[in-house]
Amino acid sequence: MDVVDKIINRLGQDSDFFRYKMMLSNEPVLLLGYQSFMSVAESINELHAQAARVNPSEHDGHRSRLMDSIGQIIEDPSEDLIVSLLLRGQLVIWFESVDAFVDFHPYSKVLSRSIDAPVTENVLRGSISAFVEDMETNIGLIRKQAASEDLRTQSYGLGPDRQKQIVLIYMQNLVIPNLLESIVKRIESNIGMNVQNLQQLSAVLGFSKWSTITKFNTTELPQEVERALQKGKVVILLDRFPFALIVPSLLTDMFAVENDRNFLIVFTYLTRLLRILGVLTNIIIPGLYVSLVSINPDMLRIEIALTIARSRMDVPYPSLVETLLLLLILELIFEASIRLPRSIGPTLTMVGGIILGQAVVSAKLVSNLLIIVLAATTISSSTVVGFHNSLSIRLFKYLILVLSALFGLYGLVAGMVVICAYMASLNSFGIPYVHIMKSRGDANG
Amino acid sequence: MAKTTQVISVFLIGHMGLIFFFYPGQIIEGVEISHWVPIVTSFLFYFVIITVYMKGLSYFDNLNVIQIFQQMGKPAAIILLLPLAVYLVSVSIVTFRAYSEVIRIIFLTSTPIWAVMLLLIAISSYIAFLGLEAIFRTSVLLVFLGTPIVLFILASSFQNVDWHYLFPLLDKKVISFTFLFTPAYMNSLLSLGGGFLFLGFIQPYITYKSSSVRRAYFILLPMLLISVYIPILTFGRNTAVLFSLPFIETAETIEINWLMFDRISMFFMICLISFVMLFLALLLWKTALIIRVAVPVKQGTILLPLTIIIFTISKLIPDWHTVERFFLINTIFRVYAMLIIPALMLILGIRHSKKAGVKT
Numbered sequence: 001m002d003v004v005d006k007i008i009n010r011l012g013q014d015s016d017f018f019r020y021k022m023m024l025s026n027e028p029v030l031l032l033g034y035q036s037f038m039s040v041a042e043s044i045n046e047l048h049a050q051a052a053r054v055n056p057s058e059h060d061g062h063r064s065r066l067m068d069s070i071g072q073i074i075e076d077p078s079e080d081l082i083v084s085l086l087l088r089g090q091l092v093i094w095f096e097s098v099d100a101f102v103d104f105h106p107y108s109k110v111l112s113r114s115i116d117a118p119v120t121e122n123v124l125r126g127s128i129s130a131f132v133e134d135m136e137t138n139i140g141l142i143r144k145q146a147a148s149e150d151l152r153t154q155s156y157g158l159g160p161d162r163q164k165q166i167v168l169i170y171m172q173n174l175v176i177p178n179l180l181e182s183i184v185k186r187i188e189s190n191i192g193m194n195v196q197n198l199q200q201l202s203a204v205l206g207f208s209k210w211s212t213i214t215k216f217n218t219t220e221l222p223q224e225v226e227r228a229l230q231k232g233k234v235v236i237l238l239d240r241f242p243f244a245l246i247v248p249s250l251l252t253d254m255f256a257v258e259n260d261r262n263f264l265i266v267f268t269y270l271t272r273l274l275r276i277l278g279v280l281t282n283i284i285i286p287g288l289y290v291s292l293v294s295i296n297p298d299m300l301r302i303e304i305a306l307t308i309a310r311s312r313m314d315v316p317y318p319s320l321v322e323t324l325l326l327l328l329i330l331e332l333i334f335e336a337s338i339r340l341p342r343s344i345g346p347t348l349t350m351v352g353g354i355i356l357g358q359a360v361v362s363a364k365l366v367s368n369l370l371i372i373v374l375a376a377t378t379i380s381s382s383t384v385v386g387f388h389n390s391l392s393i394r395l396f397k398y399l400i401l402v403l404s405a406l407f408g409l410y411g412l413v414a415g416m417v418v419i420c421a422y423m424a425s426l427n428s429f430g431i432p433y434v435h436i437m438k439s440r441g442d443a444n445g
Numbered sequence: 446m447a448k449t450t451q452v453i454s455v456f457l458i459g460h461m462g463l464i465f466f467f468y469p470g471q472i473i474e475g476v477e478i479s480h481w482v483p484i485v486t487s488f489l490f491y492f493v494i495i496t497v498y499m500k501g502l503s504y505f506d507n508l509n510v511i512q513i514f515q516q517m518g519k520p521a522a523i524i525l526l527l528p529l530a531v532y533l534v535s536v537s538i539v540t541f542r543a544y545s546e547v548i549r550i551i552f553l554t555s556t557p558i559w560a561v562m563l564l565l566i567a568i569s570s571y572i573a574f575l576g577l578e579a580i581f582r583t584s585v586l587l588v589f590l591g592t593p594i595v596l597f598i599l600a601s602s603f604q605n606v607d608w609h610y611l612f613p614l615l616d617k618k619v620i621s622f623t624f625l626f627t628p629a630y631m632n633s634l635l636s637l638g639g640g641f642l643f644l645g646f647i648q649p650y651i652t653y654k655s656s657s658v659r660r661a662y663f664i665l666l667p668m669l670l671i672s673v674y675i676p677i678l679t680f681g682r683n684t685a686v687l688f689s690l691p692f693i694e695t696a697e698t699i700e701i702n703w704l705m706f707d708r709i710s711m712f713f714m715i716c717l718i719s720f721v722m723l724f725l726a727l728l729l730w731k732t733a734l735i736i737r738v739a740v741p742v743k744q745g746t747i748l749l750p751l752t753i754i755i756f757t758i759s760k761l762i763p764d765w766h767t768v769e770r771f772f773l774i775n776t777i778f779r780v781y782a783m784l785i786i787p788a789l790m791l792i793l794g795i796r797h798s799k800k801a802g803v804k805t
Contacts (some may be wrong), residue, residue, distance in 0.1 A: 015446055060690050111471060139524060185480075198587075210792070280590075295552075295553070296711070298707070298708060299706050299707060299708050300704065300705065301704075301705055301707045302707065302708060304705050379448075403564075406560075406564075407552075407553065407556070407560075407561070408553060408562060409552055409711060409715055410548050410551055410552045410561070410564070410715075410718065411552060411564070411717045412715070413715040413718055414564055414565075414568050414722070416590070417568055417583070417587070417719045417720065417722050417723070418568055418571065420583045420586040420590070421568075421571065421572045421575055421579055421583045421726075422575075422583035423586070424575070424577065424578075424579045424580075424581075424583040424585075424586060425575035425578075425579035432578070432582060434582050434586060435586070
């Protein structure tokens with residue numbers, strides 16, 4: 001059985017796989033390809049047009065010139081190689097008389113969105129073209145943005161059949177050598193592993209599974225990528241994933257985005273300060289409420305302590321339960337608003353607003369003050385940069401909440417110390433999470 | 446890579462935790478007037494010791510105390526390190542117990558002491574378990590979070606001062622330096638001492654520039670002065686001497702109209718407690734490092750039994766007086782750790798450099 005039959009045997013049952021026999025300037029050929037990747041008629045027209053340019057009069061070497069002119073002749077054709085070409089959307093032409101394969105670049109169908117504004121990151125003043133699913137487009141965007149001859153891309157095919165493509169991008173002159181080296185080493189040693197999602201990618205890179213802080217900073221914006229490259233970080237692009245993954249992700253990525261620098265410098269720093277305050281508020285406030293109400297009410301001014309006590313007079317359970325109850329509802333609203341289609345979203349806002357607004361207070365289920373506390377928490381949880389970071393923050397606040405309920409303010413500070421220590425203990429490829437990276441890759445702990 | 450910032454922040458954090466709790470009480474008790482003289486004396490005393498210590502260490506290329514002793518052979522190392530280990534364990538116990546008591550007095554009057562101790566020791570050993578680098582990085586984060594609050598409270602603690610209590614600035618009795626020999630002053634001197642020993646333990650894991658650390662030491666002088674003088678200036682010495690934690694008591698008197706909190710001193714305490722947690726973590730780490738000379742296992746493995754032992758002993762201590770007795774018992778080890786070790790370092794260092802000089 002020769003290679004063609006083997007390929008047809010392997011892919012033949014796919015409904016979108018086609019075999020098309022035809023004559024190409026008097027040569028019998030067989031076209032193989034997936035019609036879902038290309039528009040077949042236009043590709044064949046193009047093929048004919050290219051073939052017609054080769055002068056058929058000289059008989060000698062006509063065939064080889066024809067093969068040269070339409071595409072790349074596949075040296076040493078193996079079944080696996082050709083299958084992988086076909087799966088990547090190429091049209092493969094088999095010249096029957098000499099049993100040779102030519103790889104032809106067809107008219108491909110557009111299977112990606114066009115470049116658009118970012119969906120998860122808003123840009124107020126700055127470039128607003130965001131990454132799309134198509135990897136080539138993304139690399140192009142980065143090249144255009146970075147505009148540097150030191151930009152290097154390195155591609156790997158991962159997975160059991162090496163079909164899933166990932167690309168490493170870095171600045172040759174700025175990248176932290178250890179970082180690049182260990183990433184490349186990890187990828188090469190785990191090249192057989194599947195990468196369909198970020199969990200699998202982090203398994204490939206050997207990150208711990210149960211970490212509560214993400215090791216990838218994801219962004220949709222080429223300008224963020226450029227900045228990361230400038231700092232010596234490595235950017236990973238995953239095929240069909242419209243985000244760039246920046247390794248390592250650092251604490252500062254929670255507070256700073258490159259777009260801040262498009263405003264006056266005073267506002268850059270003020271905005272970042274605001275984000276830090278937001279994160280602190282989010283983590284601390286629910287715990288502070290519980291500890292002040294249930295364990296250390298002596299901290300408060302007597303007037304406020306009395307007001308709180310009065311507002312909690314009819315609430316039948318301890319403040320921890322009260323807070324957890326409402327926090328749970330809040331988390332549900334968060335989750336529901338991601339799930340719901342945009343047209344039904346406002347309903348949720350309205351219902352949630354009613355629950356969290358007046359109803360739950362007038363039903364004497366929670367105290368007035370708690371509503372304020374939770375509103376502050378919710379608002380501040382969204383000031384952090386990147387949704388992946390806000391998830392970590394949301395989780396941390398429960399640690400503080402529980403410790404505060406047990407030990408009051410002492411528990412609160414204990415929780416803060418634990419969180420700080422946890423963040424301080426993290427590092428990816430030898431770069432600590434709490435490291436502050438300066439531009440051009442020089443380091444200052 | 447030099448991590449001077451981190452070393453300085455641990456250095457300051459450790460001392461802040463020590464200074465504001467017990468130090469002012471001991472100084473006020475030991476000396477009647479002109480408190481700045483004993484404060485400056487102890488400040489300079491430690492400046493000399495720290496300089497000697499770091500000078501001694503600098504003769505060895507990035508070696509820590511343990512490795513330097515080990516160069517002299519195992520028996521010598523064990524003889525020299527054993528008192529140090531005893532000191533570290535006893536100081537951990539005393540510190541745990543004392544600060545648990547303080548936390549209970551300030552925050553949680555109705556919580557059983559074992560629960561307070563359990564959380565304190567659990568967190569400290571967790572941080573110690575995460576490793577030295579984590580300890581140092583955490584310190585930077587804590588300094589970042591704590592400094593605004595600490596500075597705010599320190600600034601507002603001047604609210605009720607009466608500057609007349611400052612006088613007399615100099616007194617014959619003080620000039621004669623008789624205070625040096627009162628037990629309270631000795632205690633104050635020793636209680637201040639635990640904060641610098643780590644400088645000799647962290648190489649080669651973390652290196653630093655010793656000149657910067659020496660410079661950072663001067664930040665402590667105003668802290669020492671504030672911690673003692675604020676209670677005196679607010680209450681007068683005769684009242685202040687009655688408190689066991691004078692600075693804390695004084696901070697309780699601060700009243701700021703526009704804040705919703707009545708006892709803002711609590712926030713100050715919160716910061717100091719977080720500093721103490723880190724200081725304890727460092728103590729545990731050092732102890733584990735020394736124990737590993739005799740029992741060669743992993744750092745993490747040794748921490749758990751160590752934590753359990755320290756917790757059990759701390760729990761067996763029934764009251765405050767026993768803590769103070771404990772404090773007296775380990776005085777000899779304190780003196781060893783604080784005076785002998787730095788001096789020994791310098792002697793060994795000079796000998797080492799001479800040897801090296803002969804060779805080349």
